[in-house]
Amino acid sequence: MANQSNVLGSPLMLCCGNGGFTREGFCYVTLEDTGNHSVCAVMTDEFLQFSMNRGNDLSTPRPEFAFPGLQKGDKWCLCAARWEEARKAGVAPQVILTATNKACLSIVDLNHLIEHAIDKPQQDTHSKSGG
Template sequence: MASLNVFRKPLYLHSTQPMTGFTRNGYCEVPPSDSGNHSVAAVLSDEFLDYSASQGNDLRSIGLKGGCKWCVCATRWKEALVASKGGKGVGEEVVPKVYLNMTNEKALEKISLEDLKRFAVDKEV
């Protein structure tokens, strides 16, 4: 069965430059072996990269930089969202923008569609 996006439609390709996805096929698929739920089709910001590094996952160490498209763990994306609301000097710019049509429906296990839509750069197609 083909992977579905958050609208329960076929999942769109997210990025091949850099090649992303848990299986490195360009899609934010979540196979059973992906315990991290790399389902969120994000555009990385420098603020998110700093935040992720501060949480122990330095994505710059694998060559990523601000502006790269990457399949982000749903939990890390949600942590950034919660941090942005926590009043600890972390603003909303830490939360990566998302492509809804490229975000796997498995993201909805951790994140509400409403929260994803707040940071969306696309609409349902």
Template structure:
């Protein structure tokens, strides 16, 4: 059975350049072995990449041994649901720039995210 996105439609690819997803297949699919829950497709912003680095997760530096190309603003990437939520909470509590929360590609975000983030919040942060 094909996976669905948060809109209840077939899950679209997030990115094949760079190739994202827990299995590096371009999709933000659910996998039992994926403890980080790479299920949310987001468009990287400079502010998010810096915030993530400050939290100890450098998404900019390439790590070939992990099949990780390094990301730039504008890249689409399957981010960890807890990291996206943490970023949203930091924007609200610490009054850091709204652009720190990376925009969500709803069509490529797995419906499993809805158990953590409601659709209204995702829509408010949707990529245009």
């Protein structure tokens, strides 16, 4: 799994302490991960409420699943489909592109991720005209 790539095509970086489907902190996507937990997102109160309203309470600790419960500012590997659903509802949390697995691109458009990115890719600042 350590050779998985992020949406920018480079090695996948750490997202959080013990998140992701494998609970290693990386948004690894395995064959067993049918939820595609590939989007490294920074939680907001709005998103946590949205998720709870959809039947997925991410705020309550669940020690039996080694799940600490999330709060605003925590990073977590979200299901790509839930992130996309939240984006369409206007409550998508920001993402960390370097820690977001390219596996999400089968569900989420890269441009939408970039719009919500904390770590936006560097733009070429050299002008091809007049320079």
